[in-house]
Amino acid sequence: MKKITQYVSVVALFLVPIFPLIVANSFFFPFITGKAFYFRIMVEIAFAAWVILAFLDAKYRPKFTTLNFAVTLFAVIILLADLLGVNPVRSMWSNFERMEGWITVIHLWAFYMTASSIFGAGLEGKKIWHRWLNFSIAIATVIALYGVGQLFGWFAIHQSAARLDATIGNSAYLGIYIVIHMFIVAFMYFAVRAQEFKGRSFLQWAYPALFILFTIVVLETQTRAAVIGLVAGLVLSLLLYSIFARGESMKSRRISGAIFIGIILLGIIFYAERKQPIFANSPVFSRLTNISLNSFQNEGRASIWPMAIKGGLERPILGWGQENFNYIFNANYAPKMFGQEQWFDRAHSVFIDWFVASGFVGLIAYIALYILALIMIWKSDISVAKKSVLTGLIAAYGVNNLAVFDSLASYVFFFAILALVNSFKAGKEIKVFGSSPVRTDAVEYIVAPIVIVIFVGVVYMFNVRPIQANVHLISALTACGSGKPDTELFVQALGVNTYVANQEIREQLLQCAGQVIASPQVPNQLKQNFYMLTAAEIDAQIKATPKDTRVYLLGGSFYNDIGATGQAISLLEKAHELSPTKQSVSIALANDYLGAKKTTEALELLKQAYESATQNFSAKFSYAVGLVLSGKEAEARLIFDNDPKIFMTTQIANVYASLKQYAKSIDIYQKLVASSTSDINLRASMAQVQYQAGMKSEAIATLSSIGKEFPEYKTQIDAAIKQISGSK
Numbered sequence: 207m208k209k210i211t212q213y214v215s216v217v218a219l220f221l222v223p224i225f226p227l228i229v230a231n232s233f234f235f236p237f238i239t240g241k242a243f244y245f246r247i248m249v250e251i252a253f254a255a256w257v258i259l260a261f262l263d264a265k266y267r268p269k270f271t272t273l274n275f276a277v278t279l280f281a282v283i284i285l286l287a288d289l290l291g292v293n294p295v296r297s298m299w300s301n302f303e304r305m306e307g308w309i310t311v312i313h314l315w316a317f318y319m320t321a322s323s324i325f326g327a328g329l330e331g332k333k334i335w336h337r338w339l340n341f342s343i344a345i346a347t348v349i350a351l352y353g354v355g356q357l358f359g360w361f362a363i364h365q366s367a368a369r370l371d372a373t374i375g376n377s378a379y380l381g382i383y384i385v386i387h388m389f390i391v392a393f394m395y396f397a398v399r400a401q402e403f404k405g406r407s408f409l410q411w412a413y414p415a416l417f418i419l420f421t422i423v424v425l426e427t428q429t430r431a432a433v434i435g436l437v438a439g440l441v442l443s444l445l446l447y448s449i450f451a452r453g454e455s456m457k458s459r460r461i462s463g464a465i466f467i468g469i470i471l472l473g474i475i476f477y478a479e480r481k482q483p484i485f486a487n488s489p490v491f492s493r494l495t496n497i498s499l500n501s502f503q504n505e506g507r508a509s510i511w512p513m514a515i516k517g518g519l520e521r522p523i524l525g526w527g528q529e530n531f532n533y534i535f536n537a538n539y540a541p542k543m544f545g546q547e548q549w550f551d552r553a554h555s556v557f558i559d560w561f562v563a564s565g566f567v568g569l570i571a572y573i574a575l576y577i578l579a580l581i582m583i584w585k586s587d588i589s590v591a592k593k594s595v596l597t598g599l600i601a602a603y604g605v606n607n608l609a610v611f612d613s614l615a616s617y618v619f620f621f622a623i624l625a626l627v628n629s630f631k632a633g634k635e636i637k638v639f640g641s642s643p644v645r646t647d648a649v650e651y652i653v654a655p656i657v658i659v660i661f662v663g664v665v666y667m668f669n670v671r672p673i674q675a676n677v678h679l680i681s682a683l684t685a686c687g688s689g690k691p692d693t694e695l696f697v698q699a700l701g702v703n704t705y706v707a708n709q710e711i712r713e714q715l716l717q718c719a720g721q722v723i724a725s726p727q728v729p730n731q732l733k734q735n736f737y738m739l740t741a742a743e744i745d746a747q748i749k750a751t752p753k754d755t756r757v758y759l760l761g762g763s764f765y766n767d768i769g770a771t772g773q774a775i776s777l778l779e780k781a782h783e784l785s786p787t788k789q790s791v792s793i794a795l796a797n798d799y800l801g802a803k804k805t806t807e808a809l810e811l812l813k814q815a816y817e818s819a820t821q822n823f824s825a826k827f828s829y830a831v832g833l834v835l836s837g838k839e840a841e842a843r844l845i846f847d848n849d850p851k852i853f854m855t856t857q858i859a860n861v862y863a864s865l866k867q868y869a870k871s872i873d874i875y876q877k878l879v880a881s882s883t884s885d886i887n888l889r890a891s892m893a894q895v896q897y898q899a900g901m902k903s904e905a906i907a908t909l910s911s912i913g914k915e916f917p918e919y920k921t922q923i924d925a926a927i928k929q930i931s932g933s934k
Contacts, residue, residue, distance in 0.1 A: 207650060211259040212266075215324050216334075218252035222317065223342035226349055226383060226615050227373050233676050234683075234710065235302045237364070237375025241614055242305035243669050246313050250668070253316040254661040256324055261644040261653045266323050269633025273624055274322065276578050280571040281315040284308060284528070287564035291527015293751065297563075299705040300529050302676065304551070305614070307528050307706075309668060314621045321625040327632040335626055336403050339390050342619070346387035347416060349373055353380065353423045368489050369428045374615050381424055381432025382606045383615040386623075388420045389439060389599035396591040425490050431609040433494065439602025441469055446594040454590065506547065507554050507609065509540040514553035518562045525565035534562065536755040536785040541818035544789055544825070549756060556607035576600055579627045586630035599623060675699050675707035679714060686718035691728070693735045700743065708750065709757075712743045716760055720767045740764065744777075755785040762794060771798050782811075789815040793828045805836045827852055834861050854878070856891060868899035886912055886919065893926075902930055 222245060230240025260267045268274060288297035288308045300307030325334040353370040355361040363370065369377035395413040397403065424432055444466035448459050480494075517534030518525060526533065535550045553559050561569040583596050603620060635641060644653065678699035685692050696718070699711045719740040723733045744761040751757055758781035765774035778795040785791055792815040799808035812829040819825065830852045833842035846852055854874060862871035875892035882888060889912050896905035906927050913923035 207646065207654070208259060208262045211255040211262070212324070215252045215255035215259060215320060218248045218255065219317075219321055219324060220338060220341060222248050222252075222618065223338070223345045225618070227345060229373050229375070232680060233673075234679050235305075237373075238305050238614075239302055239672075239676060242310070243673060245317075245614060245618065246309075247665060247669055249313045249317045249320070250661060250664055252320045252324070254657050256320045257657050258649060258654050260323070260639075261649045262646065263643055264635075264639070264641045265326075267639040268319060268323055268636060270636050271322075271628055271631070271633035272578050273575075273582060273628040274319070274633060276571070276574050277315060277318050277621070277624060280568075280575060281311055283524075283568050283571045284311050284564055287524040287568050288527045290524055291563075292530050292533055292753070294527060295705050296529045296751070297527035301706055302672075302710050304529070305706075310614070310617070311528075314617060317618065318621045318625050318628075321622065322628045325625070325629060327629045331629045333403065335629060336394065336397060338622075339394055339626075342622075343387060343391055343394065343416065346384065346390075346420070349380070350384060350416075350419050350423045353426065354419070357426055370423060370426045372423075376613070377427040378429045378431065378610050379613045379615045381427040381429030382435065382603065382610070383619070384420045384424050384427075385432050385436045385439070385602050385606065386599060386616060386619045388417055388424070388436065389443075389595055389602065390619075391416050391420065392443075392595045393592055393599075396589060396595065399591075400589060428490060428493050429610075430493050431606045435602040435604075435606035437469065437473070438605045439598035439600075441466060442601045443594040443598030444469070446597055447591055450594070451590040506543060506550065509543050510535070510550060510553050511555060511558060513538045513540060514555075514558045514562050518558070518565065521565060523565045524567055525561065525563050528563045531559065531562050532756065533753060536788065539785050539788045541787050541789060541815075541822070544819050544822040548788070548790060552611040554611055555609055556612050559611055575624060576604055579624055582627050582630060586627075588630060596623070596627065671702055671704045672706050675702035675704050675711065678702065679707065679711050682711075683714055683718070686721065691718055691722045691732065691736070693732075693739050696739060705750075709747060712747045712757075713760060715740055715743055716764045720764055723768045737768070741773075753784060755781050755788070755791065758784065759791055759794065762798075766794065766798065771801055774798055775802065787818060789818065789822055789825045793825065796828065796832060800832060800835055808832055809836060809838075823851070827857070831857065831861055834858065835865070856888070859891075859895070863895045863898060868895060868901075871895045872899065872901075886916060897930055905930055 225241045225245045225248070228240045228244050230236045230243075233239045256266065285308055288294055291297050296307070298308045300309065321338075325331050325338070349372045352361060353372040356363050356370050356372065364375050365371045365377060371377045371380050374380040374383060391413050395410070395417075398409045398413065421436075424436055444462045447454075448463040448466060451459050451462070476491075476494075480491075514531065514534060517531075517538060529551070531553055532549065532551050553562060557569065557573070560572045564571075579600060580597060583593050586593070600623070603616065606616075678695065682692070682695035682699055685695055696711065696715050700708065719736040722728050722736045744757070744764070747757045748761070758777045762774040762777035762781060765771070765777065775795065775798045778791065778798060781788075781791045782795050792811045796808040796811040796815070799805070799811070809829075809832055812825070812832040815825040816822070816829040826846065830842045830846050833839065833845075843853065852858065854877060856875075856878065859871045859874040859878075862868070862874070872892060872895055875888060875895060879885070879888050879892060889908055893905045893908040893912075896902075896908060909923050909927050909930075913920045913927075
């Protein structure tokens with residue numbers, strides 16, 4: 207059994223680096239969920255086998271090291287922060303879009319502890335780590351080549367038009383994943399130079415070639431954080447080697463110093479000439495040339511970071527718990543962010559995110575991982591070259607994390623590097639775990655069955671059930687998209703009842719139900735079924751997340767779409783209470799108030815929305831419409847200076863028509879038609895208003911002009927004219 211469990215654990219650990227290749231197209235969020243489920247299952251297998259092995263052989267039991275203690279303490283602190291946060295269940299489970307939460311943290315801890323204990327320290331541990339790192343480099347090479355294929359148009363880019371994302375599915379995630387492997391390549395290059403393993407002649411040339419390939423891919427991701435992190439890490443590595451490699455050849459140190467100076471000079475030249483066409487017009491470099499204080503102030507981070515820090519200071523000790531930044535974002539929404547993402551769930555800085563999620567305690571525990579790793583690196587007996595490379599890796603990762611949020615593609619390899627560093631020095635035995643093996647029969651008949659039962663339960667709870675919900679959701683969405691909507695498919699997905707899936711299923715149900723109820727081809731009974739299910743699930747989600755603005759706004763929008771204004775107002779009022787400065791909420795509620803003849807309340811909301819960010823055209827237009835509908839057209843024209851972008855539009859024309867001010871409506875349509883003679887819809891809309899105004903002959907004349915100029919529509923036009931002529 208000892209050999210079997212050791213083999214199983216080692217194989218599972220070696221299979222972990224494959225996860226970035228996985229794209230589960232049959233899953234919801236295929237680039238996220240498939241990778242996460244695979245990683246979790248491999249770690250669970252490795253961890254279960256290791257636990258059994260540790261009972262059989264004391265050699266594999268956890269040892270006391272500074273990093274073992276720090277990583278374990280970090281996991282415990284995050285658990286406390288999540289349990290004491292504003293939504294403990296969400297903090298534990300996360301959702302399909304992120305697949306993080308404490309479930310991921312404990313899997314990272316399990317991966318770290320298993321790798322540290324199974325691979326071990328000393329010469330034997332070094333050999334295993336070299337094989338594992340080389341295998342991970344091989345996987346990274348496949349991913350990089352896929353990115354090159356995207357660059358040449360052989361494979362589709364998934365996220366954007368030009369930024370490589372390979373099988374990772376996100377250019378920022380790919381960028382830091384490759385950066386980490388660039389430093390791993392450099393680490394292995396120095397290992398092979400020191401003849402620490404076979405294949406020296408081939409790998410001495412292969413590693414530099416891979417470093418160049420990876421550099422190209424990182425640049426083509428056009429990810430500023432990754433590129434800046436790479437440069438910072440390289441500069442630091444070169445500087446450290448030049449200063450501290452006293453035992454190395456003077457030639458090597460001089461070359462390192464020359465490269466260091468060269469990078470600095472190139473950076474200065476790039477900054478000085480950044481506005482030159484060669485840089486400014488380059489897809490690769492243009493994003494770097496745009497870095498400035500002014501550009502930062504126009505980005506979401508300029509609003510999110512102060513907002514996140516302010517929110518974090520409200521719960522400074524253990525924070526809000528993971529996955530709860532949305533509460534801060536909604537409550538403190540900055541109106542000037544109207545043109546950006548409306549549902550930020552991250553602060554877009556790993557360090558700020560950990561501060562928000564776990565307070566100063568969690569942030570310090572997280573930063574301690576970097577510091578302790580660096581201390582262990584420089585106290586170890588590895589070469590200065592390797593020390594410099596690993597220091598550069600940690601620096602590159604940290605600099606990158608200043609301006610982005612993390613993902614599994616980088617989390618896993620950060621913890622892998624921590625485990626590698628932990629192997630540089632053997633740890634001390636922990637007395638409580640003992641030093642004697644447990645009797646084989648006790649392990650086989652007691653320990654192993656218990657571990658296996660727990661393992662099966664964990665795999666089922668953490669993976670099988672969420673996968674079932676995910677697959678059922680895809681089936682429901684496929685049926686909805688193919689014109690065969692079925693409430694039973696959504697019921698099956700919800701019936702799995704796993705938190706990681708429930709909110710996503712409900713939000714997708716809202717969209718499908720809205721389409722079903724609006725469709726004239728769908729039977730009334732099916733519409734009723736969708737309505738009843740959706741109404742029940744809106745209530746269920748409110749019960750699950752009673753302080754989340756999102757569910758109230760989406761629910762209110764659904765009720766508005768189906769004409770249930772009363773229910774919509776109730777939900778939108780709660781959404782406005784939770785997020786009083788978000789214009790989209792205020793405008794939706796104000797429109798409902800206008801329909802309910804609550805004119806004063808509506809105009810107050812619209813005025814606040816407009817004045818909070820006067821550049822927001824949607825708020826400006828909605829306020830103008832509200833004033834016109836309320837009989838305050840003169841005030842609207844005075845405030846907005848007769849802006850033709852507002853008062854010369856089909857929307858305003860339709861407002862006038864709704865107020866039975868047909869002359870104003872027709873006048874606008876006539877001017878719009880004159881400026882866009884080929885737009886058939888404008889003429890058709892004008893004919894409709896003319897008909898509403900009782901101007902049958904004018905409506906017929908307008909339609910006839912369409913028939914003459916666009917004979918391909920003559921059949922439809924003749925039918926419309928016949929209908930108008932026959933009406934009383």
